[in-house]
Amino acid sequence: MTERKPPGVPFESWVDKQIRDAEARGDFSQLPGAGKPLPGGADTTYDELWWVRQKLAREGFSVLPPTLALRKEAEDALAAAYAAPSERIVRKIITEVNVKIREMMYKPPPGPPLGKKPYDVEDVVREWRERRAGDGSGGTAGPGGPVGPGGSGV
Template sequence: MTERKPLGMPFESWVDRQIREAEERGAFDDLPGAGKPIPGLDRPHDDMWWIKQKVESEGLSMPLPPTLALRKEAEEALAQARGARSETEARRIVEEINQKIREAIRTGLSGPPLNLMPFDADEIVSEWRQARK
């Protein structure tokens, strides 16, 4: 494609001609995905789609900010405590995550607001007992 746009010809017309001539030569016949629906076309519009697609295709992972990582860890700990094998194990799990939460509140973490308070261990253990009845 070394041809230059002729003077006086609208740019759009020149581009349309280039595409038409390439189609006639069969330049688009064997493209990957030909005849298949465009992936993600049915999803809602997302300005960051290309970044997300690149991260996914490269197998990269984006670390969460510390506050969000702690929130995620707290959710997982709560689920583990509710599925623990004993009251002692449930209480230990809750106390361990509570210690991390207290430390984060005391020292502060970077990222969005933590919006997390220590869990009531007695309440979690009580829920654990109720689930086993």
């Protein structure tokens, strides 16, 4: 659309002609979302930062205060620890998140309070063992952790 509007032609009719010509050529037929309703619907109020929110969602970026982000990370770490294949990995996951929780406890950031204390690694390992015994995976926890497939104790 490098063509310039000719002098003396009303802008609106020139734009309408450009759109009609593009439709006739099929320029709009392969656009993503063609024939689908606009996201958000007509019942939502106008948000001037809609594009920022969509970009953040697409990129998987979260704009949570640091304490809330750490709470979420701690919950995710606990779930990952319960799903871990060995006791060694459970201890590693919980120890790493505990370091972050302790740092946040000692130098609180702005925002809501953390409301979380470090996990007791032994309690999490005990719970992990109970869950493993309950689901029939048969892992026994010794000093090196349960022996996984391949006998490596991973």
